[in-house]
Amino acid sequence: MIRTMGLTTDDEFIYDFPVNQIFELALRWYWVDFDQPDAEEASLLQSLFKFHPLALEDCYGRLQRPKLDHYDGYTFFALHSICQEDLNAEELNLFLGEHYIVTFHYTHLQEIEKARELIMQDPTKWERGNILVMYEVFDKIVDQYFPILYNIEDHLDEIEEKLSPTTVHLSMDYVFEVRGDLLRLRRTIFPMRELLYRMLESERLDFIPQEHTYFSDIYDHLLRLAEMIDSNRQLTSDIRDSQLSINSNQMNSVMMTLTIISSIFIPLTFIAGVYGMNFDRMPELHWRYGYPIVLVVMMIIGIAMIGWFTYKGWFRINKT
Numbered sequence: 478m479i480r481t482m483g484l485t486t487d488d489e490f491i492y493d494f495p496v497n498q499i500f501e502l503a504l505r506w507y508w509v510d511f512d513q514p515d516a517e518e519a520s521l522l523q524s525l526f527k528f529h530p531l532a533l534e535d536c537y538g539r540l541q542r543p544k545l546d547h548y549d550g551y552t553f554f555a556l557h558s559i560c561q562e563d564l565n566a567e568e569l570n571l572f573l574g575e576h577y578i579v580t581f582h583y584t585h586l587q588e589i590e591k592a593r594e595l596i597m598q599d600p601t602k603w604e605r606g607n608i609l610v611m612y613e614v615f616d617k618i619v620d621q622y623f624p625i626l627y628n629i630e631d632h633l634d635e636i637e638e639k640l641s642p643t644t645v646h647l648s649m650d651y652v653f654e655v656r657g658d659l660l661r662l663r664r665t666i667f668p669m670r671e672l673l674y675r676m677l678e679s680e681r682l683d684f685i686p687q688e689h690t691y692f693s694d695i696y697d698h699l700l701r702l703a704e705m706i707d708s709n710r711q712l713t714s715d716i717r718d719s720q721l722s723i724n725s726n727q728m729n730s731v732m733m734t735l736t737i738i739s740s741i742f743i744p745l746t747f748i749a750g751v752y753g754m755n756f757d758r759m760p761e762l763h764w765r766y767g768y769p770i771v772l773v774v775m776m777i778i779g780i781a782m783i784g785w786f787t788y789k790g791w792f793r794i795n796k797t
Contacts, residue, residue: 483507490600506606511581543668578607588617670699
């Protein structure tokens with residue numbers, strides 16, 4: 478589907494006119510949106526607009542890295558929107574000329590719909606409507622990044638608050654899943670940040686000061702998003718380190734308990750082993766009170782060792 482809108486030289490706003498009439502109408506600026514185009518509609522990029530083959534190759538291919546390329550008379554942008562459900566990147570291609578803007582995307586994008594609604598409400602908001610369209614598209618794409626990261630940040634904060642030895646194993650599965658999501662977001666947001674920086678520093682994009690301020694605001698949003706990604710990745714690393722620390726502490730506690738038990742029973746096992754040999758010339762074997770005496774000695778040894786370990790602080794360490 479191809480949708481159009483534009484402003485005539487008589488300041489009349491028109492939309493949904495046939496795309497093949499663009500060059501016949503007296504337009505101050507126009508916007509052509511290729512929304513999920515078929516092969517015949519996609520071919521108009523070459524046959525009607527005469528865009529460069531390399532730019533067309535990027536359009537017809539899928540998921541180019543966010544970038545901008547300067548061509549004779551126009552600038553080509555590859556942008557990434559992010560699906561809210563599965564966090565997959567969706568490509569939007571944009572051609573910006575002196576008096577026009579052309580957008581091309583194989584998936585239906587809500588950002589385009591929101592930008593279109595805002596433009597139709599006030600098409601004369603800016604003198605150069607094509608720059609206004611580009612700003613609204615960029616702004617809506619970047620705004621859609623925030624709810625995703627806010628949701629991730631809230632879940633991580635909740636996990637960190639409830640982190641305990643009994644919940645850490647359940648939390649780690651989600652933490653590793655979040656790290657993968659943050660990596661995917663990073664692959665989109667960081668190149669978008671670089672793209673905005675190149676736009677603002679480019680001498681071939683003649684933004685007037687007011688327009689430059691608007692795009693600088695989008696760049697500031699991307700800086701904030703990049704910081705949120707880095708801080709959330711650091712938070713997942715901290716949770717992972719906490720999990721390793723808890724596991725290590727639990728292992729140390731178990732080993733300490735086993736060591737204490739083993740240390741107590743080693744001398745007792747030695748005594749039991751000696752008197753279990755049953756040699757005929759062992760005088761203690763024939764004592765009337767030998768058995769209770771040995772039990773008492775073993776009990777005294779055990780109590781003495783427990784007292785010694787308590788004095789040395791082993792049980793205190795074991796409780797931590």
